[in-house]
Amino acid sequence: MWSRLRTILPSPNCLPPRWCSGFVSRMRYMNRLKEDDTACLSALHNGQIFLFHHLSPLLQCTQRGTLRPAALATSDVQSVLERLGSDGSLVKKSVLVSCLEQNQAQFCLDVGELDQVSVEEACEGKFLDLRKSLFLLTTAEAPILAKGQALLRWHQTSRFCSATGQLTHRNQAGSQRACSSNGIIYYPKMSPVVIVLVSDGRRCLLGRQPAFPLGMYSALAGFCDMGESLEEALCREVAEEVGLELQSITYSSSQHWPFPHSSLMLGCHATVSPAHTQLQVDHAELENARWFSLEEITSALKLQTPPQRGDSPALWLPPKQAVAHRLITEWTKQQLLKDTDQNQRPGSC
Numbered sequence: 001m002w003s004r005l006r007t008i009l010p011s012p013n014c015l016p017p018r019w020c021s022g023f024v025s026r027m028r029y030m031n032r033l034k035e036d037d038t039a040c041l042s043a044l045h046n047g048q049i050f051l052f053h054h055l056s057p058l059l060q061c062t063q064r065g066t067l068r069p070a071a072l073a074t075s076d077v078q079s080v081l082e083r084l085g086s087d088g089s090l091v092k093k094s095v096l097v098s099c100l101e102q103n104q105a106q107f108c109l110d111v112g113e114l115d116q117v118s119v120e121e122a123c124e125g126k127f128l129d130l131r132k133s134l135f136l137l138t139t140a141e142a143p144i145l146a147k148g149q150a151l152l153r154w155h156q157t158s159r160f161c162s163a164t165g166q167l168t169h170r171n172q173a174g175s176q177r178a179c180s181s182n183g184i185i186y187y188p189k190m191s192p193v194v195i196v197l198v199s200d201g202r203r204c205l206l207g208r209q210p211a212f213p214l215g216m217y218s219a220l221a222g223f224c225d226m227g228e229s230l231e232e233a234l235c236r237e238v239a240e241e242v243g244l245e246l247q248s249i250t251y252s253s254s255q256h257w258p259f260p261h262s263s264l265m266l267g268c269h270a271t272v273s274p275a276h277t278q279l280q281v282d283h284a285e286l287e288n289a290r291w292f293s294l295e296e297i298t299s300a301l302k303l304q305t306p307p308q309r310g311d312s313p314a315l316w317l318p319p320k321q322a323v324a325h326r327l328i329t330e331w332t333k334q335q336l337l338k339d340t341d342q343n344q345r346p347g348s349c
């Protein structure tokens with residue numbers, strides 16, 4: 001099977017916008033801020049902050065009635081915090097997440113120690129659970145909040161050194177923590193997760209976990225075991241969850257996913273032989289898994305609102321911000337192209 005594996009470059013719209021001018025300078029500036037606490041503090045004073053409250057991001061309503069992450073000037077955050085009785089040191093707990101044109105740095109800060117409603121009123125926004133937020137934001141806005149939440153969560157749960165039990169302390173950017181007694185450096189952790197859209201050439205395979213929203217099915221996913229390659233993890237997960245053997249694997253693209261504790265999702269397409277498509281679903285892992293036709297998927301992609309209890313069960317797909325959605329749209333486009341090619345062949349009607 002391995003000789004049949006092939007790798008492709010991700011499609012251009014999956015790549016970060018690195019070809020636009022200023023990308024190299026911004027990346028180098030961010031790198032300097034991670035290494036130089038004084039420069040980072042100064043960047044914080046002139047930067048922007050996205051606020052969180054117990055890991056839920058602050059969203060504001062736009063004039064068009066949509067929601068967007070609230071990017072607040074650090075000086076404004078500072079005055080709000082002072083008005084609410086917090087001392088100025090809270091702002092220093094911000095973590096660096098990004099950098100705009102002209103090297104304006106962006107940070108995230110959790111103000112969970114303050115009263116939620118008072119901060120919402122002062123900042124004219126609402127703190128909303130991150131899972132719900134991801135469904136409402138654009139694909140450009142969602143990743144910065146996902147990254148911010150993941151970093152803030154890591155700091156909240158990494159206060160002690162696992163070797164000495166002593167307190168760890170962070171650098172100003174929040175990109176690392178060091179043990180106060182032996183200097184061991186800890187970096188934020190991510191778990192590699194494989195996610196795959198399996199096809200038999202005509203249909204694609206989606207699975208459903210009990211915790212998914214009503215009607216939702218997604219591509220099969222699973223955490224990589226220690227020592228596994230991406231391909232090995234994919235083959236094992238598909239064998240475990242639905243009892244199929246993969247024939248070929250094609251890399252599509254990846255995504256940072258903040259749930260449950262920060263994962264790097266590695267997205268692939270895979271095929272199985274049309275002669276071996278009988279599923280043996282492991283119900284300890286999945287509530288259900290089944291093959292979906294192109295027609296079922298194209299109808300589901302058109303749905304605008306999720307099914308409600310009492311509705312006839314419609315297929316509901318993961319949000320646009322999820323790599324699962326990207327895999328499903330890529331497969332759909334490929335199938336539609338295949339159908340067009342076949343219809344245009346001489347002799348076809």
Ligand SMILES: NC(=O)C1=CN([C@@H]2O[C@H](COP(=O)(O)OP(=O)(O)OC[C@H]3O[C@@H](n4cnc5c(N)ncnc54)[C@H](OP(=O)(O)O)[C@@H]3O)[C@@H](O)[C@H]2O)C=CC1
Pocket residue numbers: 191193195218219220221222223255257259260263265285318322323324325
């Ligand atoms: N962005 C996207 O498009 C999508 C993202 N996902 C994400 O992919 C992730 C993995 O998918 P899922 O099907 O649940 O994975 P798995 O099929 O691997 O099953 C999850 C189980 O794996 C065990 N496990 C092994 N290693 C880890 C680890 N490092 N962290 C947590 N659990 C681990 C846990 O079992 P136990 O507790 O018994 O040890 C857990 O309950 C999910 O967190 C989900 O959010 C899934 C689909 C779409």
Ligand SMILES: [Mg+2]
Pocket residue numbers: 220221222241285
């Ligand atoms: Mg799984």
